[in-house]
Amino acid sequence: MLETKTPSAAPVLIAGGGIGGMAMALTLHQIGVPCVVYEAVPELQPLGVGINLQPNAVRELYDLGLDDRVLDRIGIQAREWALVGRNGREIYAEPRGLAAGYRWPQYSVHRGELQMLLYRTVLERLGPGAVQLGQRVTGYRNGEEGVTAQIETRDGQRREAQGALLVAADGLHSAVRAQMHPQQPPIHWGGAIMWRGTTPGVPIRTGASFVGLGSLKHRVVCYPISQPDPATGLATINWIAEITVDNSQGWTQGDWNRRVAIDEFIHHFAGWDYGWIDVPALLRGASQVYEYPMIDRDPVPTWVDGRVALLGDAAHVMYPVGSNGASQAIVDARVQGAALQAQGVGPAALRAYDDRLCADISALVLRNRGAGPFGLLGLVDERCGGVFDDIDQVVPKAEREAFMARYKAAAGFAIETLNAAPPTVRV
Numbered sequence: 001m002l003e004t005k006t007p008s009a010a011p012v013l014i015a016g017g018g019i020g021g022m023a024m025a026l027t028l029h030q031i032g033v034p035c036v037v038y039e040a041v042p043e044l045q046p047l048g049v050g051i052n053l054q055p056n057a058v059r060e061l062y063d064l065g066l067d068d069r070v071l072d073r074i075g076i077q078a079r080e081w082a083l084v085g086r087n088g089r090e091i092y093a094e095p096r097g098l099a100a101g102y103r104w105p106q107y108s109v110h111r112g113e114l115q116m117l118l119y120r121t122v123l124e125r126l127g128p129g130a131v132q133l134g135q136r137v138t139g140y141r142n143g144e145e146g147v148t149a150q151i152e153t154r155d156g157q158r159r160e161a162q163g164a165l166l167v168a169a170d171g172l173h174s175a176v177r178a179q180m181h182p183q184q185p186p187i188h189w190g191g192a193i194m195w196r197g198t199t200p201g202v203p204i205r206t207g208a209s210f211v212g213l214g215s216l217k218h219r220v221v222c223y224p225i226s227q228p229d230p231a232t233g234l235a236t237i238n239w240i241a242e243i244t245v246d247n248s249q250g251w252t253q254g255d256w257n258r259r260v261a262i263d264e265f266i267h268h269f270a271g272w273d274y275g276w277i278d279v280p281a282l283l284r285g286a287s288q289v290y291e292y293p294m295i296d297r298d299p300v301p302t303w304v305d306g307r308v309a310l311l312g313d314a315a316h317v318m319y320p321v322g323s324n325g326a327s328q329a330i331v332d333a334r335v336q337g338a339a340l341q342a343q344g345v346g347p348a349a350l351r352a353y354d355d356r357l358c359a360d361i362s363a364l365v366l367r368n369r370g371a372g373p374f375g376l377l378g379l380v381d382e383r384c385g386g387v388f389d390d391i392d393q394v395v396p397k398a399e400r401e402a403f404m405a406r407y408k409a410a411a412g413f414a415i416e417t418l419n420a421a422p423p424t425v426r427v
């Protein structure tokens with residue numbers, strides 16, 4: 001058990017029971033620090049579609065005792081990441097996870113299944129009182145010895161909870177971030193619209209490939225998030241169909257996550273049948289489709305105010321072009337855990353966490369606005385309008401590889417660095 005700088009009974013308060021909040025709770029439990037998660041929704045449900053967990057985050061889940069025996073049940077180990085031009089020709093492909101030489105796999109999983117796995121694990125390890133549902137954190141007050149979280153319950157009651165620290169993992173619309181940075185600009189939308197769904201289908205290429213097909217402003221991404229059914233050979237294929245439009249009027253649909261009919265957007269992908277992938281059939285095969293604008297927030301100069309720290313999307317919501325939103329939320333929790341281990345449960349540890357991550361990850365947020373690894377499609381568009389016979393004549397192999405290496409180093413998943421790094425949290 002760690003020495004705490006506040007009365008030992010005071011738990012760390014966590015706002016938000018998403019992937020970041022649950023990873024934080026498991027980390028605190030692992031290092032012997034009591035905590036309580038306050039989650040706004042009255043019932044957690046497995047919402048969302050596919051996400052990728054990069055090896056840097058999978059390593060942290062393994063260190064929490066959630067290894068391949070558990071993760072193989074909710075997802076599939078990714079083997080390849082590939083970009084294909086609108087003409088159906090390959091631009092770039094590289095192995096991923098274990099196949100790339102990482103000591104840990106990359107996983108493609110259903111976001112909601114991962115959240116539920118973490119939730120169940122928190123309840124098993126910390127007990128049923130560790131997650132309080134229907135409790136929305138609306139603000140905070142820093143004190144000398146601790147912090148007060150203001151909470152609104154589902155039936156409209158207001159109450160307060162006292163803690164040693166408050167970790168705000170309350171997502172994109174974070175109330176804590178809004179109080180910490182009252183001048184923050186509104187959500188930023190660059191003009192890309194994504195339609196997302198899952199469809200039963202036969203996995204393409206390696207059987208566990210992430211494929212981006214098309215051009216920078218008009219593309220489809222797909223990858224399996226389950227093992228194929230042994231009887232039918234069909235896996236759950238996660239897909240994202242995306243176009244970029246003029247954003248000068250702002251996002252006018254109001255809703256950030258709207259269920260839509262396939263006929264509202266499928267015309268953008270008419271004729272995208274390459275034999276090895278029939279995009280219109282893939283899109284039509286989904287039972288539910290959701291529309292999301294691709295949004296983020298301008299970075300803030302700090303994620304910490306006294307005894308309060310932002311984590312996950314509350315700190316750095318970013319365009320999902322590099323598959324690192326959920327991964328970074330997990331890594332944040334582990335880096336913060338390590339700081340608490342080293343410095344005790346107090347503001348100094350939060351400052352160390354802030355120093356370690358805020359500037360670098362804020363730069364990643366801005367880098368992802370430039371399309372992240374999909375920027376390669378932009379280079380191809382610029383140089384040949386997306387039509388080529390020999391990709392080496394357009395973007396030479398060395399240039400393609402250098403582009404991807406730069407991105408991976410910035411996102412914290414350079415292979416040798418990660419493989420050689422000591423565990424983030426000492427256990």
Ligand SMILES: Cc1cc2nc3c(=O)[nH]c(=O)nc-3n(C[C@H](O)[C@H](O)[C@H](O)COP(=O)(O)OP(=O)(O)OC[C@H]3O[C@@H](n4cnc5c(N)ncnc54)[C@H](O)[C@@H]3O)c2cc1C
Nearest residue numbers: 016018019020040047048049136137170171312313325326
């Ligand atoms: C319903 C849902 C579906 C999603 N689907 C996808 C997807 O399909 N693909 C994808 O790439 N990303 C998706 N995301 C985003 C993705 O989960 C995050 O980018 C990533 O996992 C980082 O997680 P996080 O824990 O920081 O935030 P989130 O996963 O957003 O979790 C935040 C949690 O905090 C809760 N919360 C919000 N405000 C408060 C408050 N004031 N007090 C207490 N609790 C609060 C929310 O209910 C939520 O459970 C989804 C997020 C949500 C909430």
